[in-house]
Amino acid sequence: MSTPVEQTLIEQSRAGDLDSFNAIVETYQGQVYAVALRMVRDAAMAEDLAQETFISAYRNLNQYRGGSFKSWLLRIARNATLDALRKSQRRPAESLDENIVAFEAELVSQEATPAEAALNTELGDHIKDVMAGLHPDQRMALVLIDIEGFSYEEAAGTMAVSIGTVKSRLSRARGRMREALLADPELLPSRFRQVSEGEE
Amino acid sequence: MIFRWPRRDRGHLSREELSTYVDGGPGAPSEARVQAHLAACGASCTADLAELRTTVAILRSIAPVEPPRSFALTHEMIADLPDGKPLGSPPPMRDAARRGGLPVYAPAAAAIAAAVVFALVLVGNLSGAIEQSGATSRDAASATAAFSQAVELETVLEAPAAAGAPVAESAAPVAPAATPAPEIEVVAETESETVIIESAAVAASKVAPEPEIESLVTDEPEDLEAPARAAAVPESPDELAAAPPSLAAEPETFAPLGTPQVLPATGGDGEAVITQDFEIAEDPVAPQIAAAPEPVADQAPQPVLVEDDDFDLPVWQILLGTGLAAIALALAALAAARRARRI
Numbered sequence: 149m150s151t152p153v154e155q156t157l158i159e160q161s162r163a164g165d166l167d168s169f170n171a172i173v174e175t176y177q178g179q180v181y182a183v184a185l186r187m188v189r190d191a192a193m194a195e196d197l198a199q200e201t202f203i204s205a206y207r208n209l210n211q212y213r214g215g216s217f218k219s220w221l222l223r224i225a226r227n228a229t230l231d232a233l234r235k236s237q238r239r240p241a242e243s244l245d246e247n248i249v250a251f252e253a254e255l256v257s258q259e260a261t262p263a264e265a266a267l268n269t270e271l272g273d274h275i276k277d278v279m280a281g282l283h284p285d286q287r288m289a290l291v292l293i294d295i296e297g298f299s300y301e302e303a304a305g306t307m308a309v310s311i312g313t314v315k316s317r318l319s320r321a322r323g324r325m326r327e328a329l330l331a332d333p334e335l336l337p338s339r340f341r342q343v344s345e346g347e348e
Numbered sequence: 349m350i351f352r353w354p355r356r357d358r359g360h361l362s363r364e365e366l367s368t369y370v371d372g373g374p375g376a377p378s379e380a381r382v383q384a385h386l387a388a389c390g391a392s393c394t395a396d397l398a399e400l401r402t403t404v405a406i407l408r409s410i411a412p413v414e415p416p417r418s419f420a421l422t423h424e425m426i427a428d429l430p431d432g433k434p435l436g437s438p439p440p441m442r443d444a445a446r447r448g449g450l451p452v453y454a455p456a457a458a459a460i461a462a463a464v465v466f467a468l469v470l471v472g473n474l475s476g477a478i479e480q481s482g483a484t485s486r487d488a489a490s491a492t493a494a495f496s497q498a499v500e501l502e503t504v505l506e507a508p509a510a511a512g513a514p515v516a517e518s519a520a521p522v523a524p525a526a527t528p529a530p531e532i533e534v535v536a537e538t539e540s541e542t543v544i545i546e547s548a549a550v551a552a553s554k555v556a557p558e559p560e561i562e563s564l565v566t567d568e569p570e571d572l573e574a575p576a577r578a579a580a581v582p583e584s585p586d587e588l589a590a591a592p593p594s595l596a597a598e599p600e601t602f603a604p605l606g607t608p609q610v611l612p613a614t615g616g617d618g619e620a621v622i623t624q625d626f627e628i629a630e631d632p633v634a635p636q637i638a639a640a641p642e643p644v645a646d647q648a649p650q651p652v653l654v655e656d657d658d659f660d661l662p663v664w665q666i667l668l669g670t671g672l673a674a675i676a677l678a679l680a681a682l683a684a685a686r687r688a689r690r691i
Binding site (some may be wrong): 177208290316 | 363364367368371373374375399400402403404406407408410413414415416417418419420421423425426431432433434436437438439473543577
């Protein structure tokens, strides 16, 4: 459900007020870009997809019928990223892997030593590789909920599926990720490694 | 460390349940249930849960991504739009909750309701309950109609209750039989014989089913004869006025099974006969009170159902209508749901 302020901006945008719409862009551009980047794993493509998302959102703003504007906007981003992934699969020579600048799945740790920072980078790469092997639907669920902090309801609205489906996809994605991460516990930062070692 | 998936045994928490429990998602198992399960399951499930928590913690520790630039729109980006405005027309101003909720689920709810009605009608039809109730309705309707006729006849005749005429316990067939016929054919016979009193109009119309109806209505042929004998006597207006009012007093006894006075043999409707009867009854020359239908004492009462299509339940029509309605509403609900999810 959009806030009253957001609803006002939407109404003004519908009247052609571009500044009002850009205020909305400023609110959501970080999430839109992040989702696109984590899905396509290509920074340049993620930028194009984010820009395309907002242009499409403005053009079709009159189709927004209420509910969560965030979910509606991210749904546009999701569709754009899935289209890009399908195109990349049809053109193996231009696969994303060759053009990956890639995001750094860096683990946030203000107390990380240089060694741990390096491990974080290595772990980040490992996470990226595992995510690349996930089905796009599972990957989207993992990105939205575990990485971007979406609620189950927001994720369901973005993915246009039921909450039960979100839970199922997320469970499978987490399981795959767990298998991969715990297969090489040496990659885990110390704080995580202690937890896993304590269970052995 | 060996990784093992939770077993899918009865009472065992599934992988999805553990996943939902980790971050308190909707429908997550309660803490008590999880602890009880872990206590019963042992170290393997405890390890699985710990590994899952570690995984989620790692994922959530991934640094957020900052956009490399602003994605604000410029007028050049939307130059192709007419007047620089979004395409189409703004939706009507409505409550946001209604936009997102009721229009989507209303068709689905209506489809479910139609499907339930369809199922109930189908089950009821298969069990024969509807047919039985239909027959009961017909009987009740016939009884009601005959009773109404008898009451009206009683009003017209205005026969004194103390006329002393034999009380006819069943006078339904008699009441409407106060036909305008100038002739009264009366046959006073013994109990074993049939007593027929009919108006000229009825006689002319040859109300054939009279005997059947008479025997049908009741298992007490002697009751039928009583009013018949009583009604057979009057041959003059005075006698007619003194005719046993009871002949019309209790017509309903015979009515339930459909009496000839309702359905003349000629195929005319009962009301016409009744009307005719009333008119003739007013005729001072030949006021007559039709006797009860001829009892067929030797025959067992045979049910004669009044064929009244107005009371037949159109079961197949109901089934067809509700089935089609359920399908149409389900398709409408599906289309509405897709539109709601579409951008």
